[in-house]
Amino acid sequence: MNTIVEKILPVSSVKPAFERPALEKILSPLEDFAGRSEHLFPTSVRNGASPPPMPRYFYLGERGGGDVFRLGIFAAIHGDEPEGALALNRFVTLLERDPEIARGFALFLYPVCNPTGFEDGTRHARGGKDLNREFWKQSSQPEVRFLESEIYLHAFDGLVMLHSDNTSEGVYGYVNGSVLSESLLEPALRAAEKFLPRDRRPVIDGFPARDGIISRSFEGVLRSLPGLERPPFELTLETPQGAPLHLQVEAAAAALQTILQEYRPLRSFAQNI
Ligand SMILES: [Zn+2]
Secondary structure, three states, X not given: OOHHHHHHOOHHHOOOOOOOOOHHHHXXXXXXXXXXXXXXXXXXXXXXXXXXXXXXXXXXXOOXXXXXXXXXXXXXXXXXXXXXXXXXXXXXXXXXXXXXXXOOEEEEEEOOOOHHHHHHOOOOOOOOOOHHHOOOOOOOOHHHHXXXXXXXXXXXXXXXXXXXXXXXXXXXXXXXXXXXXXXXXXXXXXXHOOOOOEOOOOEEOOEEOEOOEEOOOOOOOOOOXXXXXXXXEEEEEEEEOOXXXXXXXXXXXXXXXXHHXXXXXXXXXXXXX
């Protein structure tokens, strides 16, 4: 900070050298698109104890003639990982250009799952917790309770979680839930690899990994209701946080697009066996 300016002005009016994007600013492309799109609807909700609203958007693709598949896409549950929110902006831009990508899908988009942490630039929420360790354990965190109710109500066919990892030099991901998950993550990682290398270490984040795919997870992560007889697919995609931002954004958006493209044929195949 410029110390001369600091002496003249009260600290609160001095802008820091690097500014994190404000919550409204990071959401403005989605808001703009929602204002002119027939497909995208802003449905953000004020959420009990947390002052900033929980951003939520609903994208209804063109009818596909068959089942409508419901996907939940969740970003920035760690407040210091804005990359996922930016990737969702980019993804929606791709949908705007080519609505065919989302034909037959209803997409529930949660670009900033941790609004207070996002505002503060911290992994944890203002309540002091890592929200991504609080799921399905009767957490008192309002963000977790809200997201759990969304997951419960919408009965998603699939959940995709976007993260960025400052200890990794490549893209990788976690699979849970349906057996389809791994068949979706592999092509998604291949799509992401057009922009960034894949993390092929045998151990990532303390878990055994194979070609960038981890089949375990930390307890309490954002995921579907445990114990379902037919669980949805669950993918967590991690981009290397030290890589150039635009490449992380492109990699994650390409992975999302690929997941939509691959899901329908995989699902029909799975139903026919
Ligand atoms: Zn994270």
